[in-house]
Amino acid sequence: KQEVTQIPAALSVPEGENLVLNCSFTDSAIYNLQWFRQDPGKGLTSLLLIQSSQREQTSGRLNASLDKSSGRSTLYIAASQPGDSATYLCAVTLRFQKLVFGTGTRLLVSP
Amino acid sequence: DVKVTQSSRYLVKRTGEKVFLECVQDMDHENMFWYRQDPGLGLRLIYFSYDVKMKEKGDIPEGYSVSREKKERFSLILESASTNQTSMYLCASSLVEFNLLRLGQEQFFGPGTRLTVL
Numbered sequence: 013k014q015e016v017t018q019i020p021a022a023l024s025v026p027e028g029e030n031l032v033l034n035c036s037f038t039d040s041a042i043y044n045l046q047w048f049r050q051d052p053g054k055g056l057t058s059l060l061l062i063q064s065s066q067r068e069q070t071s072g073r074l075n076a077s078l079d080k081s082s083g084r085s086t087l088y089i090a091a092s093q094p095g096d097s098a099t100y101l102c103a104v105t106l107r108f109q110k111l112v113f114g115t116g117t118r119l120l121v122s123p
Numbered sequence: 124d125v126k127v128t129q130s131s132r133y134l135v136k137r138t139g140e141k142v143f144l145e146c147v148q149d150m151d152h153e154n155m156f157w158y159r160q161d162p163g164l165g166l167r168l169i170y171f172s173y174d175v176k177m178k179e180k181g182d183i184p185e186g187y188s189v190s191r192e193k194k195e196r197f198s199l200i201l202e203s204a205s206t207n208q209t210s211m212y213l214c215a216s217s218l219v220e221f222n223l224l225r226l227g228q229e230q231f232f233g234p235g236t237r238l239t240v241l
Contacts, residue, residue, distance in 0.1 A: 022190060046229065055127075057231040090147055101166070103230075108173060109154050109217050112183070113166040 014039045016104055018114035025092055026122055033087040033117045035102035040080045047076050049085050050099045050116070059100075060087070061088040092121045126150070127233035129214055135239045142201040144236050146214030153219040155197035156230070157181075157189065160211040172197055173219060204240045212236045 015038045025031055035045070044063045048056040060069045060076040062085070068077040075088040077094045085102055103111040130145035146155065148214045156171040159179075168181030170189040178189050186208060198217075201208055213235045220227040 021204045048232075053211075053235075053237070055234040058229055058231065068177075103166075104228075107229075108169065108171070109156075109180070109219070109230065110168060111156075111166075111215075115163070115165040116162060 013044075014104060016102060016112050018100075018102060018112040019090065021115070022118040022120075024120045024122065027092060027094060029092050029121075030088070030090050031092055031119075033089070033100050033102075033119070035085040035087070035101060035114055037083045037085075037104050037112075040083055041106075043107070043109075044051060044112070045076075045078055045085050046103050046105065047074075047085075048101040049120050050101060052099075053106065054093045056101065089119075092119075094121050094123050098122050127214055127231050129233040129236050131236050133237050133239075135241065136201075136203060136204050140201075140204050140240075142204050142238070142240075144199040144201075144212055144238070146197045146199070146213075146216075146233055148216040148231070149195065149235055150154075150216070150231075151194065152216035152231075153194070154217045154228075154230075155191065156215040156217075157187075157197065158213045158215065159183070159200045160213060160235075166213065169199065184209060198219050206237065206240050209240045210238060212238055212239055 049060045062078040073090040101115045101116045103113040142218040157169045158166045172191040188200045214233040215230045
């Protein structure tokens, strides 16, 4: 059974720092991996999607990498801002588009 | 832009009531999903549908049913609400996977419905 783990569970940094969020999964038979952002009490916003054949994707200050063979993905956030404060979730896509989620990293960026 | 809407942001119901949660997407997506999100447990898949009138059980279908009469609408039904169904419910949609290329599609989520069962 696929299991997804995110480390750390919570992270607090000062504004301007570069930071890395980690995601690991137990079964490499995935279609893709998605990173989401969730603000308190809200739905999920898709940030980046990496296909299983890709190594990384970039969007603005965000860069996500995927190493399928080792079951790891990282989300790199450059020059963090208070507006980046949210919970970040990674999820792997299995057959029939089923997602298996990690439990998230709660990020707080202080001014 | 893809838009997934859910009928209510907040809902309060009593134990034993029949509850309907509605989800509508406007991008002609084949796949639709219902998840629930609980602290410490993360998001868990309840049911999904890959076509009109088709449904498949997810990881925690007990106590729920679904209906998909039209492509754009996917309803989650709590036949007899119980207090352990108090949760945040999230709907999502996506295009069908392309088996030839074995690509996975991006899932788009609605804003969520916070259901409280008293």
